Amino acid sequence: MALMRRLALTLAVLALPLLAFQAPPKKDTTKPATKPAATKPAATKGTTPGKAAAKPAEATAPEAPAGPRVYVAPFKGIWGLDIHPELCQKFVDDIKFKKPDLVVFTLDSQDLKEGFYTAERNEDGTGVFEDDSQRRMLKLLDEELRGTPTLMWVQDSWGFSTLLAFAFEDMYMKPGARLDGLGRIAERYGVEDPQVLAKFREAVVAIANGFFEVGGYDIMIGRAMMRPELKLSASWKGRDLVWSQDADGTWVVDGSEKGFAAFDAETAEDLGLADGSASDLGELMFLRGFREFQVVPSEQEPSMGAGEKISTDWTKAWNRAFEQAEELWQESRSKLQLDAGKYTDLAKRNYEKIVELLEKNNAAYTKWRMTRHPDLNQLKDQIERWKQEQIARNKAKKDSQGGSGTGGGRGGRGFGSPGGPGGG
Amino acid sequence: MTQMTTVATLLASLIAMAPAQTVLAQSTSPSTKPPAPAKSSAKATTKVAAPSGGKAADDAEDKKQIFILPLEGTVGIQLRAKDMHTIKDMANAAGPGQIVIIKINSNGGLVLETPEIQAALMGIRDGGHRLVAWIEKAISGGAFTAMYAPEIYFMKTGSMGSITRIAGQGWVEQGAQEWEDAVARTCEMGGRSGYVGRAMVHAEDLLSYDVDPDTGKVTFYDTLEGEHELSNAKENLTFNASNALKCKFSSGTADTLDDLLAAMGVPEGQYEVSEAGNKVFEKWKRTCEQCEKEVPELFRQYQLGGTGTGDGMVVLGKRIDAIKKLLEWWKKAPEMLRYEMQVPEPEQLEQQLEQLKYQQQQARKQRDGAGN
Structure with missing residues (x-):
């Protein structure tokens, strides 16, 4: 087949067996340029809830003491296996049935478990990038849940899973969480021919950048996270943050030509990628303005959240x-x-x-x-x-039995004879 | 045993066939079949696009149609010019002024398909219809296909570009300039700057643009003199939704059909969405899926069927049956068999079939002779 395709002048089927996506649509504006100013004045930088205390107090509704019904949907484990379009479908079906007030998707997926100097590949396996199926996942989250408030709360993400985080306009981090590992996209374009390299690289990076588009983030961020030679910095222009694909900005995220850009929780929040950091769900809800809330429980196991039960069962x-x-x-x-x-x-x-x-x-x-x-x-x-x-x-066996026992049969007709099927 | 050896040899020779040269020479045949009767288009229309209300709703017969043709998979295999021709004929049968939306999700494919794609899509335009490309993923041949549409809309996840011609993982240097020129011309046929197409073909082709602050008019440059850089000397242009929109390569961004129709400015009540395109797509998709499932089974049958019986006649029968079914598949899905499934050409299968039938005949004679 490879030979046939090679000879048939291909226009260029990308060898991207594992790539592509689409995600939940949000605002059309590019996030970094507008969001930080709107949601994160300099005074709110940081991770402690106290810094956002005014908001929850203001938003708490005394007439609704029980607070909103929150559906927590955990994406946890290996991207493409534990985090899978079929799981996403189960979430979506359950969410549409249960009609919560807010859906909190959590993301906890690491291809690399430790920090740089002690980096170890996740022994349970590493993520798989299948663009078409993962884009379907994003379409599900977008089109099927349109009208339902959703947010992403990143526990930790290193690998292709980081794309999913960027597909959400409303993103929160857990302190210490990473948005990292998109350098794995480079695995998809590692060819020698410079023309083909450029073709594959730009194609796969653009496909992956579709996630960033869905979340409303500048695609320069995605490029710097997927292409080692590209730099990334940001500058404030008034209340807007402007990204540039160089190291000339006031905030240099990646000034190297050999490394991939990445963000920790604090940097993500400071640069307006994340709306805040929360250590637990209570703190997250507090940041969202709710002192009280109810996690939508599983019907089969009321001690578990509905989403947690689905995720655990799926895995x-x-x-x-x-x-x-x-x-x-x-x-x-x-x-x-x-x-x-x-x-x-x-x-x-x-x-x-x-x-x-x-x-x-x-x-x-x-x-x-x-x-x-x-x-x-x-x-x-x-x-x-x-x-x-x-x-x-x-x-x-049958023939052997027939020959010795009964002498019957048809004299071996039909098999084993050198002259052909006629035999005997 | 001799017969088994013979069959094994035949099998080996059968599997060894599939010459790529022949494949190339005959590769245009799939697109030459006549399109489906245009009559079916009216019947396939069942869904009204948007609530129109009032008089327009009563004038269903006067409504123009919106044909949406999903184009997914490898160009020339799953994504076929033949299906575009079918929709073109349906649109023509409905009269000028229909809307045809090609919804593209493809990593590219065979250059061989491009003349027929051009004929079909330009045929749609020449028929006085509005041709729109809706991009989910249009890489390489997928991008080339979209270029024919005067209007291109992206989904948020959409990507489009990377039209460098390759074979395997190598660049095809022979005819490279001609290919780039062809892509540039196609870009211009869609009403866009040829520089954009060139930057999608070869890394060294630069692209930047300016936007006139007063008129909003975009001017592209094949240098980096423009204020906004799109592709430098080491890059191959591939758009995302946002940068395609900023330089007006894209007419808008829409994730759902409702959003798309709104972005296109389709007036409510004057059009209805036809399901014909989707039916054409689904039918071919099902055929491809069935082919992927059944053809390996037929190879298995050819290779192993009946061998356990030790009866050469049974083996021959199984193999004859497998080849006949493969020949039926050649009629149903030649693109799949030729490029996707590595099945020998039908002429070779026919020869093989004749040989097997001859062997079967001889074996019968021998058996009957022995029996007498």
């Missing part, structure tokens, strides 16, 4: 499917190594179960492919081979 379900498939795979391998002839039937049954599990669970299959297993077609090929071997064994 458990796909992991269970993957683990079952992996166990079946390992059992097949070990048994076949022990005695291929004896355990073929077991292996075939296991493979059939694996196919069934993976066809039903996209996230499990994605991890399956990431962990270097044969794909579904290869599994099906092997199943068919074993099936034919089984048919052959059964036939041989």
Whole structure:
């Protein structure tokens, strides 16, 4: 196929098997230029709720002591696996049914667990970038939840997941949280030819920058976070913050030509990307002007929030499917190594179960492919081979029994004879 | 065993076929099929675009139509000029003044499809219809396709550009200038500066622009002399919604159809949204999905079907059946089989089929002879 495509002059199908998005639409204005001035006077910089105390006191409605019904929807874990369009669909369906006053999406996803000098890849796995499916996720959040107030509260984000944070106009951070790791986008354009590099790079960066557009953030920020050679700085012009793709601004975010721009909670807040920092949900609600609120509970487990229950169940379900498939795979391998002839039937049954599990669970299959297993077609090929071997064994057995026991049959007609199917 | 060996050899030879040269030479055939009858367009129209109220609502027969054709996937495979021709004929049948919106989500594809795309889209314009491109993702061939539309709207997540011609992961240097010229011309056909198209093709082509503070008129430069830089010597232009809008390359930003129609200034009550385009798209999408599912099964059947029986006749029967079904797929989805599924050309399959039938015939004779 690669050869065929190579020879057929391609206009340029981007080799972007894993990329693209679309997200919840918000305001049309670019966020950095307008938002900081409107929501964050210099006096509010910082993370303590006390700095915003005037707002909650003013906003608390005495006639509504119970406060708003808040639906907390956690996006937690590996981007593309735990954080998946199917989970998003479940959230959206539940939110539309429960009709909360406010939806708080949380984001907690790290491909890199520690700081720079002790950086370690997340041993549970790293994010997968599939642009079309992840853009569908954003469309869901946007179009299906239009009219429902939503916000993003970033617990920590390092990797492709950071794109999701920037798809929300109303973003809050947890103290110490990161908006980082978009350098992973560079994995998608690592080719030598400078023309092709430019083509792939600009395409993938623009596709990813779609998230920034949805949130209303300047795409210069996204570029600097995805292209190491680009710098980023910001300057105040009056009450507006103006971004520039150089290090000439008054606030230099990234003055290097070799590193990717990133933000910690404090910087994100100071530069108006985030509306504030909150250590817990109570503090977040306080920042939003609510002293009291109710988390929409799960019907099955009232001690849990509805969104938390959905998220936990989703992660458990796909992991269970993957683990079952992996166990079946390992059992097949070990048994076949022990005695291929004896355990073929077991292996075939296991493979059939694996196919069934993976066809039903996209996230499990994605991890399956990431962990270097044969794909579904290869599994099906092997199943068919074993099936034919089984048919052959059964036939041989039957023939053998027939020949010795009854002398019947048709004299071996139809198989095994060198001259062709006529045999005998 | 000899027969099995023969079959295995035939299989190997079958799989070894699929010469790329032949594929190239015949690649234009998919787009030459006649379009669907225009008659179907009226029936497919079921949904009224927006509540119009009053007299206009009663004049449904007088309403113009809005055809929305989703164009997704690889240009020349899932995204086909053939479907554009179909919509063109439907629009023509409804008379001049219809609106055709092509909603693009593509990473690009085959250059081979471009002449037919041009014929279809310019045919829509020549028919007196309003052609609009709505961009979800228009990379490479997807961008080239959108260029024909005089009006381009972006979704917020939209991206458009990167039209450098490549093969695999290498730049196609031969004919590079001609390609750039062709993209520039296409850009101009859409009423835009050719400099924009050139900057999408080769990194060294620069692009900047100025906006006249009084008139708002945008002037593009193939240098960096403009106030606003869009592409320097190391970059390949790919727009997002915001920078496309600022330089007026885009006519507006809209995420939903309602938003789009509002941005387009479509007057309420005078148009109705046809479902025909979506039906054309869904039908082909289903075919492609079915093809992706069934063709590997047919290969499996060809390779392994009946082998466990040890009966050469059964094996031959399975393989003949598989080839016949593959030939049926060639009629239904030639683009998929040629470029996506690596299936040998139909002529080769026909030859193979004849050989297998001959073998089957000989085997029958042999068997019947032995039986007698």
